[in-house]
Amino acid sequence: xxxxxxxxxxxxxxxxxxxxxxxxxxxxxxxxxxxxxxxxxxxxxxxxxxxxxxxxxxxxxxxxxxxxxxxxxxxxxxxxxxxxxxxxxxxxxxxxxxxxxxxxxxxxxxxxxxxxxxxxxxxxxxxxxxxxxxxxxxxxxxxxxxxxxxxxxxxxxxxxxxxxxxxxxxxxxxxxxxxxxxxxxxxxxxxxxxxxxxxxxxxxxxxxxxxxxxxxxxxxxxxxxxxxxxxxxxxxxxxxxxxxxxxxxxxxxxxxxxxxxxxxxxxxxxxxxxxxxxxxxxxxxxxxxxxxxxxxxxxxxxxxxxxxxxxxxxxxxxxxxxxxxxxxxxxxxxxxxxxxxxxxxxxxxxxxxxxxxxxxxx
Numbered sequence: 367x368x369x370x371x372x373x374x375x376x377x378x379x380x381x382x383x384x385x386x387x388x389x390x391x392x393x394x395x396x397x398x399x400x401x402x403x404x405x406x407x408x409x410x411x412x413x414x415x416x417x418x419x420x421x422x423x424x425x426x427x428x429x430x431x432x433x434x435x436x437x438x439x440x441x442x443x444x445x446x447x448x449x450x451x452x453x454x455x456x457x458x459x460x461x462x463x464x465x466x467x468x469x470x471x472x473x474x475x476x477x478x479x480x481x482x483x484x485x486x487x488x489x490x491x492x493x494x495x496x497x498x499x500x501x502x503x504x505x506x507x508x509x510x511x512x513x514x515x516x517x518x519x520x521x522x523x524x525x526x527x528x529x530x531x532x533x534x535x536x537x538x539x540x541x542x543x544x545x546x547x548x549x550x551x552x553x554x555x556x557x558x559x560x561x562x563x564x565x566x567x568x569x570x571x572x573x574x575x576x577x578x579x580x581x582x583x584x585x586x587x588x589x590x591x592x593x594x595x596x597x598x599x600x601x602x603x604x605x606x607x608x609x610x611x612x613x614x615x616x617x618x619x620x621x622x623x624x625x626x627x628x629x630x631x632x633x634x635x636x637x638x639x640x641x642x643x644x645x646x647x648x649x650x651x652x653x654x655x656x657x658x659x660x661x662x663x664x665x666x667x668x669x670x671x672x673x674x675x676x677x678x679x680x681x682x683x684x685x686x687x688x689x690x691x692x693x694x695x696x697x698x699x700x701x702x703x704x705x706x707x708x709x710x711x712x713x714x715x716x717x718x719x720x721x722x723x724x725x726x727x728x
Contacts (some may be wrong), residue, residue, distance in 0.1 A: 391599060394646055396633070396661055397606025399670035406671060406678050407708050409662075409726050413691055415709050416457040417718040424462060426451070426719070429695040431569060432685050433481050435501070439721065440481065441695065448475040450486070457721060463488070463504045471497055471506030478569060480521030480528060482549075487528065489516055496551070510551045514542055518569045520579050523594035525549060532556070533564050539616055544581075546595045555595065562615035562623065570637040570649070573687035582648070584635040585615040603648070608633040627654065636661075640687045640725065647692075647726050649683065658683065664727055680705065681724070689723075696720040 402409075418441070420426060427445025434440070438460065439453045450463040463486075465472045473490040480487040485507055488497045494515065498507040519530035526549035532542040536558055543559030566584035572592070573580050579592045580600065587605065590597040610632040617623045631653055639648040645664040652659045652670075660671040660682040673682050680700060684692035696705065697719050706714050709722065 391601050393602050393604035394663065395604050395606075396663060396668055397604055397608070399661060399668040402669045402671045405675070406682065406726075407704075409728065410681050410708055410724055411727055412709055412722060412724045414723040415711070415720055417715055417720050418451075418453055418457045418695070419459045419718065420451065421459060424451070426697075429685055429697070429719075430476075431478060432688070432693050432695065432721070433479070434688055435481060438501075440479070440486065441721075442476055442479060444475075448473070450476065450479060450488070461504065463499065465504075468493070470509055471499070473497060477516070478518050480519055482521040482526050482528070485526075487521055491515060508550075512551070514545075517564070517567050518572065520572060520592055525594070527594040529592050529594075531564065531567050533567075535561075544597060557597065560615045562617050566635050568635070568637050570684075570686060573637075573639045575639075575641055575687060575690045580639060582636050582639050583615075584637075585610055585612065587636065589639065603636050605633040605650075610634040633659075638684050638687050638692065640690070640692060642690060642725060645725070645727055660726070662726055677704070677708070681708075681722075682726070691723040691725055693721065693723050696722060 425445055426443040428443065429441060430444050431442040432439065437455060439455060441451045441453070443449060443451060447464055447466060452460045454460060466474065473488060474492045475490060477489045477491045479489065484501060485498045486501050488499065490497065494512050496510040496512060499505065500507055514532045514534040516530045516532050519528060521528050528547045530545045530547065532545050534542045536542055539561045540558050541561055541564040542556045543564055544557040546555045562585050563583050571582050571584065581590045581592050581597065583590065587603045587609065588599050589601050589603065591600045608631065611626055614623060614626050614634070617626070633650050633652055636648045636650040645662060647660070647662045649658060649660055651657060658673050660673060662669040671678065671682055673679060680696060681694065684694045686693050698717050701720060709720070
């Protein structure tokens with residue numbers, strides 16, 4: 367009993383301190399956006415695009431994750447097999463991680479991966495293990511068995527520390543939540559969270575811009591800077607009358623969450639957040655999880671884009687936010703002459719994927 371009391375006191379203190387810090391932070395005002403019904407192609411500002419030169423012998427499926435090092439691009443694909451493809455920064459193919467199996471250094475499926483200083487950390491949820499590979503040749507460095515389950519995270523911190531989001535339960539509707547680990551996973555420090563904030567976590571809840579990494583909490587609309595051993599509230603998104611009730615983060619059963627949504631008209635679960643000099647942009651759900659929208663704040667004006675055309679589907683639902691840009695991968699069959707025109711591509715191989723790095727603005 368004493369342990370439970372101490373746990374809830376700690377949770378209360380964490381919640382209160384986070385809320386207290388938001389009182390001193392100006393909100394990002396998205397309370398009254400204008401609906402943009404026009405074609406979005408004039409808003410797409412392409413910074414870089416190139417085709418990924420995948421060998422004909424490799425068949426790829428859905429692209430799950432894209433990460434960048436100084437010299438390479440890492441792409442997680444989930445097709446017939448789950449593998450990581452590595453390219454140089456111009457799209458030239460270099461190597462593939464594909465080690466299916468049950469043995470040391472082998473996986474059944476890659477849920478997500480993290481880049482560290484000189485290694486790549488792969489998470490296999492079905493076998494509850496993290497595998498560390500050398501980034502240069504994918505030789506196995508270390509394997510860690512885990513008692514907890516994870517949904518995503520960040521690497522690359524000082525001393526190879528790691529941040530992970532865990533959906534392992536602690537007590538009822540309380541999950542282990544946000545965890546900070548040393549390089550060898552011998553020591554961990556968790557910030558427990560209500561189930562809703564963890565269940566609604568997406569890989570795209572984490573963004574990288576301005577040389578820092580950020581986590582958008584789905585229902586509180588707080589935006590945390592992620593550090594090697596802590597979270598700091600940096601700003602928050604104000605949806606005004608559309609803000610979902612805080613109780614949504616505390617729901618245990620899905621039916622309870624749907625009941626909250628049915629009793630009002632809400633914007634919630636912002637992700638793919640990108641903050642640039644003159645603009646702030648992000649995805650969010652409008653009333654239901656089937657109705658994904660794109661929001662933009664630029665020069666004091668706020669805009670809401672319903673995602674209701676093929677072009678919007680391709681560009682307003684990016685895979686990730688890294689290095690101050692949105693990133694998406696267009697697979698063969700997803701792009702045509704209209705897309706080639708937007709990309710300003712005069713010659714294009716329609717059999718090769720295209721990695722596009724861009725932002726949205728007027």
